[in-house]
Each structure stands twice: as structure tokens, then as C-alpha cells.
Amino acid sequence: MTTLTKTEDAPAPTGPESFLSVRDLKVQFSTEDGIVKAVDGLSFDVERGKTLGIVGESGSGKSVTNLTILGLHNPRTSTVDGEIVLDGKELVTATERELEQLRGNKMAMIFQDPLTALSPFYTVGRQLSEPFMKHRGASKKEAKDRAIQLLEKVGIPQPKARFDDYPHQFSGGMRQRAMIAMALMCDPELLIADEPTTALDVTVQAQILDLLKDLQQEFGSAIIFITHDLGVISNMADDLLVMYAGRAVERGSVREVLGAPKHPYTWGLLSSMPRLDGDINEALEPIPGSPPSLLNPPSGCPFHPRCAFKDEVPGTLCTDSRPPLGEGRASACHLTAEQKQTIFIDKIQPRLR
């Protein structure tokens, strides 16, 4: 089972080395209107061969976290502190040259919008072969064969012919598959998929998810799967991290978090999902309000303005202090464990059936 360590306050004890460990990551952007705290103290770990799902509304810092892991943030306008260790190699302080060696080689990323992610100026084949030739020193011929082999693996018909086509000659699904093929060219040990299926229809979505699972089996790579679609994450991920306002608010295995969520925000997410077997005219219950401004996040627990159970907590605890996230299976909320259980069973679960 996964051994997820420590809360963000206590210094990080060096437990058995996990493949990727992120400790107290803080990412801030300076803009005209002030300092945006996109990621505000985030910690998590990922093991080889495992998939970590990250869920959260847009603006919760999901994508920024992963861009920071790859070191793709814009150093001029953003400042990063905290620690990211990938297979023993510290990334935040790594030099640009070192990061270049790792990107596309040891760690790769699949972007969300296939339309704009691929360069319109070069053929798909060429964009695929580039990383392979650079990292593996392969010749053009070898790179081409490898690319065609991967295009076939990701399910693109007549890969030899499509090798020389341009991205705009591909459909949305095909382009996403090409993106995946590109990421896998060098058998990366860490694969970050940033909402890879959002832009696709359901049938293609399923194929892509199966493909990722098969590839994980074959290469044993760790996957970070970012999405806001709970349905997708439920059969894809091993562990789950729920993020809100730049921090993790709940952590645990998929079955635990989806089965027995402990955080009001997770309850809200689950109840706002339509049920296949649900009654048609029964209204969904979306979470009131909108995601907090990261310019000056709400005091105390960032979710308290939208939390329906704030009054169950004595005094002004929710608005004053920020609840810490415990070890392993935990949720950052001032409600006691019993309150969390009873509220879930009495109020939330009936609606989820």
C-alpha cells in the first residue's frame, strides 16, 4: 500500500525513498495586480508502476504543479521553493542543462489541448523523432522506425503513411494519440498526463485510458493523471489527491477517497456528478460560490466560504486557522473524524446512490 508521509508543517523525515517526492512546494507569480500563490505548500509522493490521480477545479494549481516539476515555469515572473526529488535527483535547484537531459527522457508530459500542443509547422513524424534522436543519439532511420512502431501502438491506422502528415491533417483523437506516442518515445519513467482526455469524446477517451494502463504495465512507469473528471480517475488511478486553492485537502487510495470521502469539498465534487442511474428530474447539487482568488486567498480554511458544514465546527476555527493535512489517508478539515463519518453517511451518501 502507499506510504504517504507527513503533514506540510512538520519537517520531512526521509522515509523509504519513493520514486518522486514533492515536499512543501510553493509557486508564486508576480503580476500587475499582486502576487498570485498558485501552489501554496503541496506535498505528495508517487511510486514506480503506480498512478496518482490529482483532482480539483480549474485554478486549483494542478497544471502549475506539474509544469514546475518539469521546470517549464517562466523563471522571470515566477518563484519556486520547496523540494522535488525525482529518483534521487533534486529538480528545483537543477540547472537548465540537467533538466533538458531529463525532460522527454526520464519524465515526459502529455498536454491537454491537442489542437495547440503540436507545432503546426513540422510533420508529426519529425516532432516524434526529435526527442529520440537527442536523448538516445539515434539516427533518423532508427527514430523513424521507433516512431512508426509507437504510432501503431497508440492505435493510429497506416502509421507509415501518417508519419509524414502535418498535425492539422489529424483528428482531435488522433492528435492526442500522437501526443502520447511522442511522450513515450524514450520510455519515460515518469509520465505526467494533464487532462489528456478532456478534449476527446467518451469512446476515444476509454481507448486512451486503456492504452495508458497497458503502457504502464509494459514500461512500469509512474503516471500522474490530472483531471477534474471523477469518473475517469476512478478506474484509472491507484491513489488520489484532491487539490483546492493550491493545496491538497484530501489524500488516499481511490477506493477510500471515492468510497468514504472525508472532506466537504470532496463531498461537493461527488454530489455534483450526474449518476447514470440517478432520477432524471432530481436536481444536481453544485458547490455554491466560485473558486477562491489566489491573489488573496480566504483566511483560515480556503474552502470555508463555500463550506456548508462550517457551523458544525465550534467557534471561528474554520475562518482563523488552516486545517493541516495528516499522514496517509487524511483530509484537511476541522470537523472531527466522527462528524465527518456521520455527515457523510446521513447527508451525502443517500444522494450518491
Add this chain to the structure above:
Amino acid sequence: MKPISSRRARAIVVALAAGSLALTACSKNDGGDSGADSKKDQKEASVQSKAVTYADAAGSTGPAAEVPGAKPGGTINVYQEAGLSHLDPGQIYVSDAGQVANLLFRRLTQFKEDDKGNVSVVGDLATDSGKASDGGKTWTFTLKDGVKDQNGNAITSADIRHTVERQYAKFIFDGPTYLQTWLSGADYRKALPNGGFDGKHLPDSVLATPDDKTVVFHFDTARPDLPQTLAMAGYAVVPAKGDTKEKYDKAPVATGPYKIVSNKVGKELVLAKNTNWDPKTDSVRHQYANGFDFQFGITESTQTKRLIADQGEDKNAIQLTGGVEATQIQDVIGNAAVSKRTVKGYQPYVMQLTFNLDRVKDLKVRQAITYAVNSKSLIAGEGGAYGGDVAPNYFAPTLPGYEATYDPYGRLKMPQGNIAKAKEILKGVPAAEKKVVFAYSNSEAGQKRKVAIEDALTKVGFNVVSKEVDSASYYEQIGKLNNPYDLYITGWGQDWPSAGTVITPIYDGTQVADGSSNYSHVKDPKVDALIKKALTQDPTAAAATWKEAQHYLLEKVLPAAPLWYTKQFQLSGSNIGGARYGSVSSLIDINRLFVKS
């Protein structure tokens, strides 16, 4: 934490750079003496205006007197802005092609200048300046021996006949028409439509060639000026054999000391020595330099800068018809070494403000304007003291019969205009007549003159309406009889040093027609009579008649207000020897140049 806005830093850097644009020349200009006083110039000019004498055989036999210190060899560069429009002598009328014609072509007669500036007409191909008989109606010329063209063929009287007759053909349209109209009347082309190419020739009663060496011209009235007319470039000899008609304009046959090596019109013209030219037969020209290299398209401003700098190739360079650019005159005068290499003198042109007598009928209005005009500001536009001098009357300093002090309207005393006198004259004049339409050429120089004229006349009470006229066709527009304008600036220069080529074309009442040069449309019987009388007299006698005509015109008729005499001021490289101002061509005398080292 944010770097200071990059734009602010950039703005400071930029402002500093712009500040440095302030050029530092702050020296005080206290207007030192320019060394040009019009008194001295006028005295020099008086030499130019002595009557032209006709030399006999002695003056016509070569070789020409050696130029002191002259050495053979070297190539002379010639800078010119506009390309030459023609090289066929028959088509040459303007001064730039005229200068080149002096090097390339010989003619029956030629002007000769001695060091003191006295001008005489000598025989060039002819043994002398021609013998007149039958009361000046018949002129006989005999050809010298040993005169050949560049291909070595001797020049015979048949060539002279061909040169005259080809002027009647259609393809010759740009050259002078004096000789043809004198021989066969106004529409002379009808007398010989094919210009003698089809074997038909002028009758012996007009032009006779009894033998290879003699040519006889017959006119209906006396033509005392014929020797001077035949000295024009337009009448240079065109050998019958080498005449390629239209194509001749590109590659003419040379008879003078130099011949054409290559000719790219508007770009470059290269001349080399003509071995078949015999110095003993030519009393005017020299053949010192090995060749001339004409470079066209060089603006007057660049010519001046290069010649002042006198670097490399520019040491052996001269200006063809360009002068020192007006704005740089001070740089030339201020530097003694540079001003030593200049030649200056009066051009034959007199600029005057011509009245359209069909519209400006009231003499008082014309007199008021003549008093009011500000010659000083007009001359400032031409480059100040070296650009021109105030003109008190119609005769240029280079014209025989020029009177420096004849100044009926007090122009010399008050060059910037006598406002009080002008206002006084205008007292009784009704307002309607005070509105005048002034036409000006739409070029940079024309616009400058407009400012000066408008400023002067408005001060005196005139309502000046200025109309711009396309500069290229300015003379054609104001030459129309029914042109809508009252005043316009015109300039006229003599074709050869005789008042006949000034008074006749501009003030002869019989010649008032569309396109004629009588721009003021003056039709005065007294003037016409004087002109007819003077044309038949020989030069010295005619001078008195021309003087009487000018006085009558200036005081009684006042068809135009005299403004200024134009002056030529040219610069040449330090390595050019024998540079002297040629009073006939009113440019540098191109026949005496040599390369010093």
C-alpha cells in the same frame, strides 16, 4: 523585486542619444567681407562687352598660342548633373552640348579670345571670317587645306552644302534656325523637304559651291552677323559620307581635337585624342589632355563637395555647366586655397519681370512695380553676391552696348525696392488695377522667387494672386498669346555677342505669336522701325541704334522690370591648368585645359 520597468530605462537611453544630435557648430557668424564687390566685377565685365571684331586670314591660321606652363598627357574628368540630350551638331542649341561641341566639331568660323578678353571671329574651317559683297547680301568662304575628319577624309565644300541642307530634314528639330530662315524664309522646310538626301539640292541662287574649296551664301537682305551665326555649335560641319541621319545623334563624326570612344547617354561619355586633327589648321583649340571622361548624374551639391574636398580623382575634375551650389559659396570663398581654383564672370542672361501688355495696360502700374521689386531678396535666393547682381536695365554686361550706370528707376541705389516712390505713383490708380496675377515656375527656385515678389508687391499695396505653372512647360505656358497671367519672370540671353539676338526676339512687334519669345506682346511701331534699321547696319554702327531702342523701351514702354544679371561661379580640381572664364560660352574655357602633373 520587479526590475525597474525596462521601458523607463530605455526611454532615458534614447533621450540621451537624441540630445547628442545637437551639432556643436556654435561659432559666431559676423558676416565677414565676401571679397565680391560689384564695382570690380562690372569693370571686368566691361571688357566682355566690347564689340566683336572680324579677323582676317592671319588671325585664322593655327597653331593657337601656347598656354603658359601647359604639359600634355592625363585625363580630365567632367562632372554634370543632366545627361546631354544631343550630340548631332544640327540638334545642339543648349550650352552643355555646346561645350562638348567645342571639343568635337569644327565649323566655318569660330570665336577667339585673347588673355585680355577681347573677342574676335576667326576662320575655323574657312581661311578667314568670310568676305561680304553685294551690300552684305552675299558671303563667300574658302576652305583651308589639310582639314580632315576623324576617319581621315578631307572636308570639301560638298560637306558644307550637306551640313546646311540636312537642317531642312524632318529629323533635325532641336537646333537653331537662323541660317535656314535667312536662306529660305520662315517655313524653310518646304524648300527642301528631304534635306538633300534624295539628290535634290538648294539652287545656286541661295547656296553655291563653284569648286571644292569655296562656298557662297546669297541672302535677300544684308546679314552682317553671319560670321557670328556660323560660329554656333548648331552649324558645325557634318561630313556627307558619315551621316547616319537619326543614328548620328549617338555617334557623330568628329572633326575637332577629340573624338568619341564610348557614349552611354545620361551616364558616361569618354573622349580621346583625334589623330586626324592638325593643330596648324586651328588657331583656337589645343589638344593637351589625352582624353576627357564626362560623368553624368552627379548633383550640383555633390560636385561642389567633391571639388572642395579635392580627393583622389576629383583633383583632375572640372564642372561642365554646373556651378558652386548656392548654399556652399561661403565655404569656397572662406578657404583661400579653394577660392584660387575658381572661375567667375557674368552670364549673358538678364532676368526680368515681364508684364503682359494685353492685360497690364496702365504704365503707372508697371512703373510702381518696377520701383517696388526687391532684387536683393531675389538675388539672395540665387546664392547672394556670387549668384547675381542687381540689373538696372535690359542689357547684360556681356552684351556690346552695355551701360553700367544707365539706371532710370534707381535700382542700383535701392536694390531692395523704393516703397515710398512706388506708393506715390500708385496713388491715383483704381483698386481693380491693383490686383495682379503672377505666374511662377513650380520648381524649388521658382517657389523662392514667388516669396520675394509677393512680399515686395504686397508691401506697396498690390493684391498679388500667385499661380504655379508646371516647371517643365513654363515657357510654353507663358508663351501662349491668351495666357491668363499679368506678370511672369523671364530670362533671355544673347546667342552671340550682338544686341540683335536680344532686342529682336523679345521686343519685335512683328513677331508676336503663340510660342514666340515676345512674352510681353509689345507692338510699338517706333521700336520695330529701329530694329529693322539696326539689322542692316554693321555691328559698330548698329550699337547706337540698339542703344536708342533700349532707352525708348525702358523709359516709355517699360514692357518688363529688370531684376538681376545672372553670374557663373565654377570650381575645378587642383590639378587642372589653364582654367579661364570663357566670355563667349560664359563657362570655363574648355579648349585651353591641361593636367598639371
Add this chain to the structure above:
Amino acid sequence: MTSPVALDPELESNAEPVKAEQKLEGRSPGQLMWQRFKRDRTGVVCAVVVILYFVIALAAPLLTKISGTDPYTLYGQDPTYADKPILDQFGLPLGYFGGVSGSHWFGVEPQYGRDLFAMLVYGMRTSLFMALGVTVLLMATGVVIGLIGGYFGGRTDYWIGRVTDFFLSFPQQLFFIAFMPVVTAFFVDPREATPTYFRALAMLIVLWLLGWMGMARLVRSTVLSLREREFVEAAKVSGASPWRIVRKEILPNVVTPILVQFTYSLPSTILTIAFLSFAGVGFVEPTPDWGRLFAAAANYTEQDPAFLFFPGLALVIFVLAFNLLGDSVRDAFDPKSGR
């Protein structure tokens, strides 16, 4: 724990963040742009400089009253000034730095002796407003034609392209020189002076007719790529009329190149007008014209540098201020470019 950053004064107190947030998000793109532009000090300074130029141009008569000179009198040649000579024999100004003195603040013009300060101020009035008028017309025509050509594509784009080609390769110099005399002869009585407003109008039409192509091609190439983008597709799908799409979707995205082109072409129009005056088809001599002042001074770079210094410096400062303003406006407008 994280005290709200004191942004706006009203946020001073620890007010209810929800309300504060509302306030922040409520701004329209226009207000956002103005907010960002206000903060860019160099942009503001340049805007002030440019406005100052236009104010000086308007207040020309007032300024010359103060300096006691006018752009028309030939001080050097005027008999009434005979006692106080201004020019030497060669027509160059006496005294220091081109004749700068108490009565002539910027010195005098060589050969005529007209007051340079008055000519510059009046010249600015003619040139600036004329150039402004022409450039606005150019921009409007260029943008409309560029948009139509770029957006509708196909046949319309082909024909518009050919028309643009025709005007691009049109012999502009020849047209200027030939057009003016023909029009003057047609409209103005040969014995009357051609009024200045007539010249200005004729020039406006000529410059407008022969100037819009550059802008049209630039806008067309930008719109060509915009047309492929999804948000235009979305607008089409939602049933918006082509005009609404062009106005609401495409135009805001094309405003940046338009603005940048505007700040480049205003100064160059000033110099084109000067060229016209030189060719004799623009403003005629006594009308002061800033561009011609600058161009005429070029001949005197060595003899009388001051004559070039004042109009030249004024033009350089104007061009710099205008370009910097263009940069600031572009950055303020273009959210993506950032600093």
C-alpha cells in the same frame, strides 16, 4: 496568515474577501487596459508629450504673439529692418547658432530670414493635423479592406488582392505630379489663387487613395490566421452574423497591429507631405510646413546646422514619443505579452 496585499485603498480593512474579490474581477478589458497603461510611467509621459505637441500646434497664433514674430515676414530682406541686418551677403544668419537672439528664439531661416520659431510652430499645426487626418483615413480604409479580404477569403480575397496589387504598384510619384495641375485647372478659376484648403483636400484624397494598401495587407495576413482559430468557429456555430463576428471576435484581436502601424505611419506621413511640397504639389511656399522645414534644412547641414537642429530635434522627439506610446499601448492592450 496571509494578509491581503494592500491593492486598492478600499481593501485596507480586512473586509469580507468575497466582496473584495467581486470588485477585482468586475473590470472590462477596456478598464483593464487603462489600469495597466496608467501604471506604465514612460507610456504616460509620452502620451503627455504627444498631447503637448498637438496643443502647441493649436496655440501657434498665441505663441507667436508672445515671441512677437510671424512666419511670413522676411526679416532678413525687409527694408524696414535695414538697420538691424539679420543675414550676411551669402544669406546665412548672423550671430550665434543660426541667429538665435532675443527676438528670434530659434534663429532665422537662411536666405530669407524668416523667424524659425514661428515657422516651426505654424508648420507643426499644418503637418500634424494634416498627417493625423490622413493617417486616420488610411487606417480605417486599410482595416476594413483587410478584414473583408482576410475573413471572407476565396473570390473576394482574390479580387481584393488584385486591387491592392494594382494600387501598390501604382506610379505614386507620377500620380501626385499629374493629379494636382489637372484638378486645379478643373476646379479653380485660372485667375484666382488656389485656396490652401483646396490644396489640403486634394492632398488628403491623394494620400488616402495611395496609402491604405500596406495596412490592408498586414490586417489581411493577421485575419487569415485568426480565421482558423476555434473561438471564431464557436461564434459561427452560435449563429452570429459575419459582421458581428468580424466586429466582436476578429477586430479586438487585430487592434494591436493596427495601433502599432498607426504609431509608425503618422510620422512618416508628415515626411511624405514634405516630399509633396518639394515636388510642388503639396503646400505652396508661404504656408509653413514642418516636414519641408526639416527637409530644406538638410542642405544646410554644414553651413548652418542650427537650421536643422530645432525642427530636426522636434521631429526626433515627436517620433520617439509616438513610438514609445505605441509600444506602451500595445503592451497594455496585449494581455499575453506581459512584461
Add this chain to the structure above:
Amino acid sequence: MFQFIIRRTVGALVTLILIGAATFFLFVAAPSDYASLACGKDCSPARLEDIRQALGLNLPIHQQFWDFMSGIVMGRDFPTGHCSAPCLGQSFYSGDMVWSTIMDRFPTTLTLTVGGAVVFVIVGIGAGMIAAYRRGTMVDKVATSVSMVLSSFQIYVLGPLVLLIFVYSTGWMDNPAYHPITDDPWKWFTGLLLPVLVMSTIFTAQYTRMARSSMIEQLAEEHVRTARAKGMSNRYVFFRYAWRGSMIPIVTVLGIDISSMLGGAVVTELTFSLQGIGRLAVDGAVHKDLPLTMGVMLFGAFFILIVNILTDIAYAYIDPRVRLS
């Protein structure tokens, strides 16, 4: 692609003929013609008629136009000789065949254009790229401010200044002039070095600014970030991915500038007393020389049309999405 070229060439030919017609009738509409100019001062109607007759100006206008345009294709006969296929008539003023005059002057203009283009493309766009690449650093500030100052200068101020420094007062270099490259490449290079540098200085400023802003826009594109995510080095991403996207606006303006320069840079030629196509156009207008003006106009228009077609093809080459409509 082939079909596109055919259609555009036909379009270009039609435009060329229209330009010819426009120039011709504009010229004839002007108040005076060559005859009245050449006729000079004492211009009697008979003499005017002779000149018109000699130059064929007395033929009806449409006949003159037809003779001229057909001459381009089939060649034409003149009293002075036959004028072979691309015959643009015989110049009234110089009497030379317009085509040979243009060909004689074209190398100067070509050298100025190519030389200038090489400088302002390399220096201009290069500086712009580097300024974008090192955005916000001192390099960026210096490049932008220098380009700002230079763009406000004019040739007729910069030219005389440069000449004064390098030629007249110091004599380091001799007067700018065109020497055929075949004769002496070094003389050809030094001869036109000054005019090329002065002319390109002003263009360089424009291209630096444009390259910088267009490059900054491209660097914000998503696909550039993907390329970096693949581990490509910054330099590789910069010159492979971002550079291509930024070329489209640059190519558009480059096309317009080059074609106008090939039509002759009048101001540069006047300032440096060079004999290029620009001066021919001025001479044509000043001397009312109809064939010369027509020849120069058509020659200039020809380049503008060709370059426009090439620009559109360049679009398709740079951005595969652009299909040649």
C-alpha cells in the same frame, strides 16, 4: 500549387496592363508633353509640330498605347533601328532604347537592394531575435533603444553626414559609385558600401522592432512549451519552433520593402549621386519622357507583382495550414 501560380500570373499580367494604361493616360492627361518642353523658348507652332511628328506624338492616343504595349511582346521598329522583344520603346530625351538604359542602371539598384536587404535582414531581424531571446536584459534595452533612435533619422540627413565624415573630410573612402562586380569585386563592394549601410540603417530599426515583438508573441505559444517539454534546448526551440511562427508578419513587410526598393530608391540615389532606376523615374517625370516613364513604371510594377506572389508562396511554405486559395 501549380494551379495557384497560373491563376496568380494571369492576375499579375492583367494588373500589369492596367498599370500601363493608367500610367499612359495619366501622363497624357498632364498639362504638357515632351514636345512643348523640348521646343524650348522660341517655340513656333510649326517647330512644335515638327517635334511631335518626329516622335510620333501626333498619332491618336490609343494608337500610341497599342504600339507601345505590342512593342513589349513583338518588338518594334524605330528610325534608329529595330528594338528586340522586351522593347519598352525609345526614350525621347536620350534616344536610347529604354530597355537597354534600364538594364544599364539596374545593377546599381539591384546591388543597393540586395546589399541593403542582406544587412537589414541579418542585423535587423538578428538583433530583434536576440533582444527577444534575452528579453528584459541589457541587450534587449540597448537593441530596442538604438533601433528607436535610428528609425527617426532620414536618409537625406544621415547620408550627407556619413559622406562628410568618410569621404570628404577624411578621404578614407572614395566617392560612392557603382563598379561592375565582374570587373573588380572589391571595388564593387567598397564603392556601394556607404549607400547600402545608410539605407539599411533605417530599415534595420524597423525590422528589429518587428522581429522582437513577433518573436515574443510566438514564445508564448503552447507548442513552443511542448517542444521544451520534450527536452529540446532553449536555443533549438527558439530557432526551430518560435522563429518559424514569427516569420509570417516579417515576410509580409519584407516583400513590400524589397519590391519597392527594386523599383528604385530615389532619395538614396540622389543623396549619393548614384545612377539607379529611381533616378530614371525622376528623369522621366522631369523630361516628360513618356517611353522612359512607362518602361520604369512597368519594370517596377513587374517586381512588385512577382514579389507578392512569392510572398504568398512563402506563407504556404512557412505555415502548412495556409492552403493556397
